[in-house]
Amino acid sequence: GWNKNDALVAVSQGLLERFSPDEVKAVLAHEIGHVANGDMVTLALVQGVVNTFVMFFARIIGNFVDKVIFKNEEGRGIAFYIATIFAEIVLGFLASAIVMWFSRKREYRADDAGARLAGTGAMISALQRLRSEQGVPVQMPESMTAFGINGGLKHGLAGLFMSHPPLEERIEALRRRGVFGQQMIELLDVTPAQIGGQRDQGGAIVKRGAVADVLGTEGKEVSAPDLKPLRAIDLEGAPGLNLRLQAVFTEEPGHGDFGQFDADHMKILVGQPDHVDAFATQSLQMLPSLFISHGSPMLALEPGESGPALAQLSANLPRPRAIVIVSAHWETAELRVNGNPQPETWHDFGGFPPELFAVQYPACGLPELTQRVVGLLAHAGLEARIDTQRPFDHGVWVPLSLMYPHADIPVVQVSLPARQGPALQTRVGQALKHLREEDVLVIGSGSITHNLRELDWHAGPESIEPWALAFRDWMVQKLATDDLDALHDYRSQAPHAARNHPTDEHLLPLYFARAAGGPFSIEHQGFTMGALGMDIYRFG
Structure with missing residues (x-):
């Protein structure tokens, strides 16, 4: 018109x-x-x-x-x-x-x-x-x-x-607008508040002198509506600061880049020009995909060596706007995607202390991302159904509770049709790899070795069964050379394959993560109980 x-x-x-x-x-x-x-x-x-x-x-x-x-x-x-x-x-x-x-x-x-x-x-x-x-x-x-x-x-x-x-x-x-997924490196000194989540009740006190002077909020209580317009203020050349990016605040809940956003993570880039340039390159990097050996559910209470490794890994990554995860503990006949907007924490095990059953991981789902996942799978010729009732099994909440303990990042789970083998998970990973370009962290949660019948529950981390180590080392070598044919045929080619994995389900998430990511690297290696591998791999 x-x-x-x-x-x-x-x-x-x-x-x-x-x-x-x-x-x-x-x-x-x-x-x-x-x-x-x-x-x-x-x-x-x-x-x-x-x-x-x-x-x-x-x-x-x-x-x-x-x-x-x-x-x-x-x-x-x-x-x-x-x-x-x-x-x-x-x-x-x-x-x-x-x-x-x-x-x-x-x-x-x-x-x-x-x-x-x-x-x-x-x-x-x-x-x-x-x-x-x-x-x-x-x-x-x-x-x-x-x-x-x-x-x-x-x-x-x-x-x-x-x-x-x-x-x-x-x-x-x-x-470059500076408001999408930036991981800022200088924390504003604010009191905790749910900016965007509780817009009427939440607030923050801006105390840092130079930054507060620029924002005009020194010593002033500012509510979420006051902060929202500031997120796009260009602070380049501000007095006393070397700034080349913009302040980052949240959008409206459910419509923005972060949804609910904890003010403890509200940050701003401050530094010398060469430092800023290096950060600008880092902050725009694509998220990797990860394979995590989630071990026993007790990892949530007794993190051992893996817990700090997971915490450090998440701290080194740009903050994702959402997570898509495949867990070994959701086996289905056909592909399904969790569309539950508020999944419960499912303690899908028995025989553990009461403290473990009290652990909750109240991360929300993200139905629009569920639709995106289903659409990407359909585009790759893979039909998937949406399950609106699925809770989070321990393959989801145990590792995420160590990586993102505030449970403030939406999570969407994809099921594991275990009987269809590694090739299907490779196709699923390839179909969803573009999510990494959208600030979505893609995770496969399983175990590099998994034979519960042969575990020594009293063995220390230095006690490793030779047959478990041989299998792990073979897998690492094939991942490093990206020998997909050998990886797909691991049950025939890998040493002690059936002994390490009597069934496939705990290894299959590795194929999903490999296909969704980039170059292979090792974030953490270790064993517990003699034969339970606790490796963490990064792809990209």
Whole structure:
């Protein structure tokens, strides 16, 4: 429409089917940004002004060629018309480049509006989904796929005539806004508060002098609504501070990048320029995938050597906005994904002390991420059902209670069709690997060795059964060389395979994590009770 009150945003069926609800909201918010910015009228006016100049200067050039070069003194000769047409063509290309440059700038503004309205994470996720959909037929005319016209990466002269910036550059621009998944390194001195979670009751006292002076909040109690607008304040060049990124605060609960956000983790980047540059590179890195040997449920109360290793690992990682996990303790005939918005803590064991049964891990689910997982699996040809009743088994809450003890990161669990072997878990991991680009931590929770009948419950960590060590070392060697054929055929090729894994379920999450991640590395190695491997592996 020609004005904001006469605008129409068309939504295709393909968009509704392929994008998650949050991604659809981001697309609509992007288009609403175009409407609010008056881009339809602005681009039409720019095009009209540029065309006027093209016609004006083309006729000047035509007259010059006709009168000066060809010395025509009687009206307009043929040279005038040829030179004018040629000049209009050349100047028209230049004019198109100018208009397209202006259009690309407006796209960045619309992306920013989409991020503000729907959340930066949702906006980036929508662009990433669009990128993954390239090459997939769109069920609507190309001229109407406005959200992603010319979304491919083009360079040189072709890039000058793109109406939209490359998707890679748009995603990077959103990440540089400084409000998506940043792991800040200088903690603001604030009292604990659930910023975004309890907006009316929660509050924080900002005490740090230089930072508080910049924010104008020295000694002032600020509630969540007061803090929210500050999250996008650009502090670069502020007095007494070397800042190159932005303050990070939460979005509205359920619609932002972090959901509920503990003010204990509200941080800001302060440091020398070279330190800032190094951090900026680090903070935008993709999360890895992890394989965790979760051991006995008693790990939650007696962390041993593995507990500190898990805590240190999580401290070294950028804070994820959500976690997707496959546990050895949810075996199903077909793939299922947990859609329970508030899973209970399931103590799926017996014979342990009462203190263990009192442990709770009240992390929430994330139904929109559940839908995203189901969609990615479907795109890979894997059908999955949503289970809205599933609780967290100990393969989920035991390791996560050591990594993220505040239980303030949403968790979505994917089931394990154990009878279908390693190949299926490789496919599942490959289907979900793009979640890592969306600040989702992908975890496989099982055990590198698992034969409970041969454990020595009194053995110390230095007592290791040779057959368990041989199997573990073989697996590490094949993972290091990425020998997928051997890994898939481990039951035939690995030493003492059946003895270490009478059944597959505790090893299969390793295949999921390997396929979802990048290069293999070892975060922790060890054994307990003689033959129970406690290794932690990182992929990426």
